[in-house]
Amino acid sequence: MEIKTIIKPIIETDCDTILTFLAERNAGFGGATDALDKALNGAVQELIDAGDFAGKNGQIAVIYPRGVISAKRIVLVGLGKPEQFSPVVLRRAVATGIVHARKIKAKRVATVLVRGGGDKAISLRDSAQAVAEGAVMGLYTYRGQKSDTTPQDEIDALEILVFAESDLSEAQNGVARGKAYGDGAVMARNLVNMPPNICTPAYLAERAVEMANSKKLRVEILEEGQMRALKMGALLGVAQGSANLPRFIILEHNHDKAGSVPTVVLVGKGVTFDTGGYSIKTAEGMIGMKADMGGGGAVISAMGIIADLDLPLHVVGIVPAVENMISEKAYRPQDVLTASNGKTIEIISTDAEGRLILADALVYAKRYKPAAVVDIATLTGSCVIALGKAAAGLFAIDNEVSAILSQAGDFTDERVWRLPLYPEYDKAIESDTADMKNSGGAKNGVGTSAAFLKQFVDYPVWAHVDMAGTMLDAEGNPTIPTKGATGYGARLLAYFVELWAQKSS
Numbered sequence: 001m002e003i004k005t006i007i008k009p010i011i012e013t014d015c016d017t018i019l020t021f022l023a024e025r026n027a028g029f030g031g032a033t034d035a036l037d038k039a040l041n042g043a044v045q046e047l048i049d050a051g052d053f054a055g056k057n058g059q060i061a062v063i064y065p066r067g068v069i070s071a072k073r074i075v076l077v078g079l080g081k082p083e084q085f086s087p088v089v090l091r092r093a094v095a096t097g098i099v100h101a102r103k104i105k106a107k108r109v110a111t112v113l114v115r116g117g118g119d120k121a122i123s124l125r126d127s128a129q130a131v132a133e134g135a136v137m138g139l140y141t142y143r144g145q146k147s148d149t150t151p152q153d154e155i156d157a158l159e160i161l162v163f164a165e166s167d168l169s170e171a172q173n174g175v176a177r178g179k180a181y182g183d184g185a186v187m188a189r190n191l192v193n194m195p196p197n198i199c200t201p202a203y204l205a206e207r208a209v210e211m212a213n214s215k216k217l218r219v220e221i222l223e224e225g226q227m228r229a230l231k232m233g234a235l236l237g238v239a240q241g242s243a244n245l246p247r248f249i250i251l252e253h254n255h256d257k258a259g260s261v262p263t264v265v266l267v268g269k270g271v272t273f274d275t276g277g278y279s280i281k282t283a284e285g286m287i288g289m290k291a292d293m294g295g296g297g298a299v300i301s302a303m304g305i306i307a308d309l310d311l312p313l314h315v316v317g318i319v320p321a322v323e324n325m326i327s328e329k330a331y332r333p334q335d336v337l338t339a340s341n342g343k344t345i346e347i348i349s350t351d352a353e354g355r356l357i358l359a360d361a362l363v364y365a366k367r368y369k370p371a372a373v374v375d376i377a378t379l380t381g382s383c384v385i386a387l388g389k390a391a392a393g394l395f396a397i398d399n400e401v402s403a404i405l406s407q408a409g410d411f412t413d414e415r416v417w418r419l420p421l422y423p424e425y426d427k428a429i430e431s432d433t434a435d436m437k438n439s440g441g442a443k444n445g446v447g448t449s450a451a452f453l454k455q456f457v458d459y460p461v462w463a464h465v466d467m468a469g470t471m472l473d474a475e476g477n478p479t480i481p482t483k484g485a486t487g488y489g490a491r492l493l494a495y496f497v498e499l500w501a502q503k504s505s
Helices: 031-039 043-049 087-103 124-138 165-193 201-215 224-229 233-239 289-309 354-368 381-387 399-412 423-428 442-454 490-504
Strands: 002-007 017-022 060-063 073-078 108-112 157-162 218-222 247-253 263-268 270-274 314-324 336-338 344-346 372-377 392-396 416-418 462-466
Touching: 002 124, 002 165, 017 031, 017 087, 031 043, 043 060, 060 087, 073 087, 087 108, 087 124, 087 399, 124 157, 124 165, 157 165, 165 201, 165 289, 165 490, 201 218, 201 247, 201 270, 201 289, 201 314, 224 233, 233 314, 233 336, 233 354, 247 289, 263 289, 263 354, 263 490, 270 289, 270 354, 289 314, 289 372, 289 490, 314 354, 354 372, 354 442, 372 399, 372 490, 381 392, 381 442, 392 399, 392 442, 399 416, 399 462, 399 490, 423 442, 442 462
Parallel strands: 002 157, 017 073, 017 108, 108 157, 263 314, 263 372, 270 314, 372 462, 392 416
Antiparallel strands: 060 073, 218 247, 247 314, 336 344, 392 462
């Protein structure tokens, strides 16, 4: 879908469909909706007076102008209460409206920028970003490996109309940002939705190289021998049971500025399929485990957004990519592995594998002298029990990084909720035969997983995001598919880096 910004009154558009918005209690309307109501001799007001439309959040009505204006139809979407207006509300409303426009076979859609009012007013740029981002994310579909090649109904173009030449540059900037963020979410969804016989560690590395080359990022892929030379025993212990060899993906934005600008490192878990190893999952529990590389997909996709926005930091994305399989070579409960910082780990559960590969990645991150490190992973079922699908769990050793991640989560609608790092969790992973255990048991699941990762952090600013509950099957968010990958994390991480850059300037 092409998205372009044009100076034109809404009633003069030659698009077949107009997408416009109205909040609750918005008497007199204002802006585009008011212009359309007047051109249509009060058709919008008639809907309201009849009780057919009240502007409630996500409510939809369709008006047919019947030749009064060029557009064949007007899709009116409710914004909810004016005092609750925000970029998130607008993003969701755009997604709701454009999906409905596709359903009724629209091909060219025209819309306008809504800014709200009073203390809820947003900038023209933020409005344009929300419109473009909501449209790209809302229209996402994944057909995967279906043999049916029948063309699907799709919208060809979205035209965002502005009133004046002076608005054009700011609106275009917002659209470019919205497309970057939206495309990042799409890439993350596509990677996670890919079947595991295709999306192996090698495939994930190939896609990272392809993206890096297209966006001029520096990329390096470490193979098994190089990981062995770096003594990444925790990562290699997980990988050793699979015929598909591991990859260690490193992406860099502004590599040439390393040392002259602050460095942020993003680390993502890349388990392309997780059987649980010898601590095997149930048959039902294995469904969905192709998404266990969701954190890695988020980091790769976030790096693409960061490159598109050309953020003024040195940013490194690290993705350890493995399969956790069962074979005569696979690691076992009670094995002891040695990570690349020399710490030893007693294996209690081979299904607690994500923290093992992240351990070596977090050690590797130290070489960049980072100002901040954030890792993201589908790490524990315990986090799903704690927070459900509403938010990812957040652990941090620094209050500022926690606050910025929370702000990023609120803006992107990829929320996080901070959980504690109590010393009792360290106690729970003490081992009789090694420096630590890789599991503190089911009752300590989410806290001990973060406490484990902290043992491999040797820098002052670190945060861990457990996205296990937010990786699949969204509920009630029109910007995200209700089935399959949500793309969670790509936009969260990119906006976090953007906020960190603002803080550092």
